[in-house]
Amino acid sequence: MTDKIDNLRNIAIVAHVDHGKTTMVDCMLRQTGVYRDNQAMQEQALDTGDLERERGITILAKCTSVEWEGQRINIVDTPGHADFGGEVERVLSMVDGCLLLVDAAEGPMPQTKFVLSKVLAQGLKPIVIINKVDRSDARANEVLDEIFDLFAALDANEDQLDFPVLYGSSKQGWLADDPEGPQDSLEPLFKLILEHVACPEVDPNGPFKMLVTTLEANPYLGPILSGRIMSGSIAANATAKAISQDGQLIEQARVTKILAYRGLERVPLDSAEAGDIVSLAGFQKATVANTICDLSVSEGLAAKPIDPPTLAVTFSVNDSPYAGQEGDKVTSRMIRDRLLREAEGNVAIQVAETADGNGYEVSGRGELQLGVLIETMRREGYEMSISRPRVVYRTDPDTGGRIEPIEEVVIDVDEEYSGVVVEKLSARRSELVEMRPSGGGKQRLVFHAPSRALIGYHGEFLTDTRGTGVMNRVFHAYEPDRGAIEGRRQGVIISTLKGNAIAYALWNLEERGPLFIGPGEKVYCGMLIGEHNKGQDIEANPLKAKQLTNVRASGTDDAIVLTPPVKLTLERSIAYIGDDELVEVTPQSIRLRKRYLDPNDRKREARKGKAAAEA
Numbered sequence: 001m002t003d004k005i006d007n008l009r010n011i012a013i014v015a016h017v018d019h020g021k022t023t024m025v026d027c028m029l030r031q032t033g034v035y036r037d038n039q040a041m042q043e044q045a046l047d048t049g050d051l052e053r054e055r056g057i058t059i060l061a062k063c064t065s066v067e068w069e070g071q072r073i074n075i076v077d078t079p080g081h082a083d084f085g086g087e088v089e090r091v092l093s094m095v096d097g098c099l100l101l102v103d104a105a106e107g108p109m110p111q112t113k114f115v116l117s118k119v120l121a122q123g124l125k126p127i128v129i130i131n132k133v134d135r136s137d138a139r140a141n142e143v144l145d146e147i148f149d150l151f152a153a154l155d156a157n158e159d160q161l162d163f164p165v166l167y168g169s170s171k172q173g174w175l176a177d178d179p180e181g182p183q184d185s186l187e188p189l190f191k192l193i194l195e196h197v198a199c200p201e202v203d204p205n206g207p208f209k210m211l212v213t214t215l216e217a218n219p220y221l222g223p224i225l226s227g228r229i230m231s232g233s234i235a236a237n238a239t240a241k242a243i244s245q246d247g248q249l250i251e252q253a254r255v256t257k258i259l260a261y262r263g264l265e266r267v268p269l270d271s272a273e274a275g276d277i278v279s280l281a282g283f284q285k286a287t288v289a290n291t292i293c294d295l296s297v298s299e300g301l302a303a304k305p306i307d308p309p310t311l312a313v314t315f316s317v318n319d320s321p322y323a324g325q326e327g328d329k330v331t332s333r334m335i336r337d338r339l340l341r342e343a344e345g346n347v348a349i350q351v352a353e354t355a356d357g358n359g360y361e362v363s364g365r366g367e368l369q370l371g372v373l374i375e376t377m378r379r380e381g382y383e384m385s386i387s388r389p390r391v392v393y394r395t396d397p398d399t400g401g402r403i404e405p406i407e408e409v410v411i412d413v414d415e416e417y418s419g420v421v422v423e424k425l426s427a428r429r430s431e432l433v434e435m436r437p438s439g440g441g442k443q444r445l446v447f448h449a450p451s452r453a454l455i456g457y458h459g460e461f462l463t464d465t466r467g468t469g470v471m472n473r474v475f476h477a478y479e480p481d482r483g484a485i486e487g488r489r490q491g492v493i494i495s496t497l498k499g500n501a502i503a504y505a506l507w508n509l510e511e512r513g514p515l516f517i518g519p520g521e522k523v524y525c526g527m528l529i530g531e532h533n534k535g536q537d538i539e540a541n542p543l544k545a546k547q548l549t550n551v552r553a554s555g556t557d558d559a560i561v562l563t564p565p566v567k568l569t570l571e572r573s574i575a576y577i578g579d580d581e582l583v584e585v586t587p588q589s590i591r592l593r594k595r596y597l598d599p600n601d602r603k604r605e606a607r608k609g610k611a612a613a614e615a
Contacts, residue, residue, distance in 0.1 A: 008071070008199060009074070009096065009194065009197045009200075010097070010197075010228065012092060013078060013098065013099045014088060014101070015100065015102065016102075016106070016109035017472075018103075019131060019132075021078070022077055027173045063076050065260070065263060069194075073190075074261070076094065090347060091214070092304075093122070094213055094228040096199070098119050099129055099189075100119070101170075102128065102129070102130055104133045104140045104179075105137045107143040109472050110409075110410050113154070113408075116151070120156050120160055124160075125160050125163065127189075128144075128164070128165045130143055130147075130166070130179070132171070133169060133179045140167055144165060164196055166188055166192065168186075200275035202231055202275045203232070203274060204233070204274045204275075207232050207293065207296050208229070208292075209301060210227045211289070212226070212287065213226060214288065215288050215344060221257055222283075222284060224279045225287075225290075226278070227292070228275070228276070229273065229278060232294060234278075235270065237254060237255065239252065239295065240253065240294060240295070241253075241292075242292050243290065244300055245289065250285050250286055250290055253282045253283045255281070255282045257280070257281040257282065258271065259281070260276060260278045288347050309348065309365060310475060311363065311364055311367065312362065312390055313370055313386055314360065314362075315361075315385075316332075316358055316384065316385045317331065320524060322589075323383060324383065326587050326588045327587050328381045329380070329381045335360065335382060338377060348365050348369065349369070350362070351363075366451075367574070370389065374570060374585055378570075381587055382587075383585065385583070386582060388574065388579055389574060389575070391451045394478055404478065406450055406451070407450075407474060407475055408446065408475075409472070410444065410445070410472045410473075411444070411446075412442055412469065413445065413470070414465065417464060417465040417466070421465065424460065428454075428457065429483060430448065431447060433447065448476055448479075450485065457575075487578065489535060490513070490533065490535065491531075491535055492531055492537050493539075493540050494599075495525060495529050495539075497525060500521065500543070501518070501519055501522075502519060502542065502543055502544065503560045504560060505542045506542060507560045509530060512530065515529060515530035516592065517542070519562065523543075527592070527593045527594075528591075569590075570590055573590055577592055581595060582594075
């Protein structure tokens, strides 16, 4: 028997990246008294991770809770990047309603379409918020029409199409039924949540059941499992068990802590009731998609399937001459354990040992997600080598042919640069599906492009558009393989010796192409120190010093002036390298290198590859 919990609402906030989700949560916290009037408040309070603050994005879904007129509203803030879509898919099973934020100027974007499709598939009825109406280029009424068209295109039912709409500015802290205001507070939103979002329908008298939707590690409490209680109640120190979806016992344990969010604080509870979103400690083996339940329960709760990964990279041990000098976690076992821990808590990532047993293939949703994992690990003290990303191909069940992931790419660019963008993406086997003016001298281009064609393209795109273009990507579908795509045209300059680079040698190498290193930096044989202007790789000695003689002439001893080196970020490095190259990642350095450092080994492997291709 199911009952409604009248004084509780569970909602998620979903939107395209940078449309104002986390800022909206800040306003809700402020206006419900979570902060004192004179309390210093940190912006984007839920973006607690270092990388989230540095990059200005939400990476992990997070919960908070507010009180409004005696009603408690649990709020889940979700990521806006498609790479972290696994987080969105998981948390939607915990909530009964959602807020869909859309920028009043940009309108629905690729990730808006992605998150809305997940929301509608879950059967939720969104509240639409047209945010940032204070922008000078806001076009709220047109955006509302575009949102309705998107709902219709995603096969929303009649109830979902009859969505309520609010207009406002999360930055200024107001929402209203009209774009002109009144510009007072978020009160219309709280009222609408209580009226429009259904109360949790649960079985308070049944046996305890909770589906685990997020997992995090705590140094004091061990693994913390979060989810919504679907039936019954749980008390601290009670014994419960974790089972899989088919009822297999995973472990039985004592619940050492029950935690729930009240405002921004996670507070311990003596007990928790059905309908609430809580976190439990005490289990060691249970993970995401398992059911925590009473000992009498024999069937697990059904978990929503997660979209499969589309991109993979290989993590292997750092075997460069400088290995172990900057990090303290360098062995294969350490890397393996860390990756398996990540896969346990992040359902969008899969880890498998490579065929040769020398590394681990990590599959994920995109370059950003994998880049965040690598950056997190290097900050934790790991050293490793990373391969070039490659797409995850599948076999078409109907034809037996090979199919590859295709992404929908939406580009906003000044009209003068649209030609070069179309030319470059067309050469990468992309299909232009829409081209229209978007106002202010800009054009919006929509492509269906192979995921592999977009690896490394973003840096080139910014160069082509003088930094003014905006590109957004989201997974579209698996389609038949579109054939070969031309790779990097330039060769690289490879160091022949180990030591510290000398300015005189670099000065002589500058005419060959842009360099990746400066004087005094450590180099070794097989390391990439620059890009060659021509198509082939060349080897060079960056340690060559000037020969000293007794002859002095005017101009001979002028000071050497070097062009600043090109410093590649982690993501650009991974996208730049070729199939025969690796990125050496340590806590202090990012170096590019050949997979085989010895030139004789490189030639031998090149001959093998050529023979295999001819065969």
